[in-house]
Amino acid sequence: METIRKMSPDLLGVQEALPQQMDYLSEGLPGYERFGVGRDDGKNRGEYSALFIRSERLERDPEEGGTFWLSATPGEAGSKTWGNQVTRICTWARLVDRKNGKGFYFYNTHWDHQSQPSREQAGRLMAMRIDARKRMGEPVVVTGDFNATETNPGVSYLLGNKVALAGGKGPEQWSNPLKAPFFELHPGVKDRNTFNRWKGVIPGSRMIDHVLVSPGWKIQKAWIEYHMRGKMVPSDHWPVAAVIRWADQP
Numbered sequence: 001m002e003t004i005r006k007m008s009p010d011l012l013g014v015q016e017a018l019p020q021q022m023d024y025l026s027e028g029l030p031g032y033e034r035f036g037v038g039r040d041d042g043k044n045r046g047e048y049s050a051l052f053i054r055s056e057r058l059e060r061d062p063e064e065g066g067t068f069w070l071s072a073t074p075g076e077a078g079s080k081t082w083g084n085q086v087t088r089i090c091t092w093a094r095l096v097d098r099k100n101g102k103g104f105y106f107y108n109t110h111w112d113h114q115s116q117p118s119r120e121q122a123g124r125l126m127a128m129r130i131d132a133r134k135r136m137g138e139p140v141v142v143t144g145d146f147n148a149t150e151t152n153p154g155v156s157y158l159l160g161n162k163v164a165l166a167g168g169k170g171p172e173q174w175s176n177p178l179k180a181p182f183f184e185l186h187p188g189v190k191d192r193n194t195f196n197r198w199k200g201v202i203p204g205s206r207m208i209d210h211v212l213v214s215p216g217w218k219i220q221k222a223w224i225e226y227h228m229r230g231k232m233v234p235s236d237h238w239p240v241a242a243v244i245r246w247a248d249q250p
Helices: 004-005 019-028 114-129 155-156 181-185
Strands: 011-012 031-035 051-052 059-071 090-099 103-110 140-146 209-214 220-226 240-245
Touching: 004 019, 011 103, 011 140, 011 240, 031 059, 031 090, 051 059, 051 090, 059 103, 090 114, 103 114, 114 140, 114 155, 114 209, 209 240
Parallel strands: 103 140
Antiparallel strands: 011 051, 031 051, 059 090, 090 103, 140 209, 220 240
């Protein structure tokens, strides 16, 4: 909680949050709206990949948002069909900036930690869902624990690279790719591990947590939040953050 309050985000995407942890976050972040469901039943069982939305800055559109399952049956709660033993989800919402009335879409996800075919097909499904949004002219923000670096085909596909994905018939390339603010601003940074194993800062380049954005956003800042209290870490993953602005914003 200390780390979240220090960062004070307008938008927060959490992963692996159990029901009691969701309640803890809700109580500790009174200025935020909580949005999401448990992955096991689409209600309150299992882990959440939830959104926390700063209410004074952003308004959630009640007509657009929900959770889909990273499977061949994305509308079926608890479904898993791509070799993953654990249910995986993406929670999304359309949000409106109270300062200017502009809307955008926010997707928060947690990909599988074992099944590579699941990760690859999750990338394809998320791209399809992003392409199916009602207001295609509005930009997109994606956050998540992808359990995959930027070179993994599932993530690489979202970044616009031509790759072969599980279940496909050859190399594929998404026509509406996203950008990773961290790599846009820090292309030469080698130490960027985000999975800390509860051990603090570990040198290395295994960045498996990402913020991805539409090209239309202005990227002002991006970083990995290495915040500790003594030897205590806030999570087994370091938070990844970005500051972005509207394309026409000075």
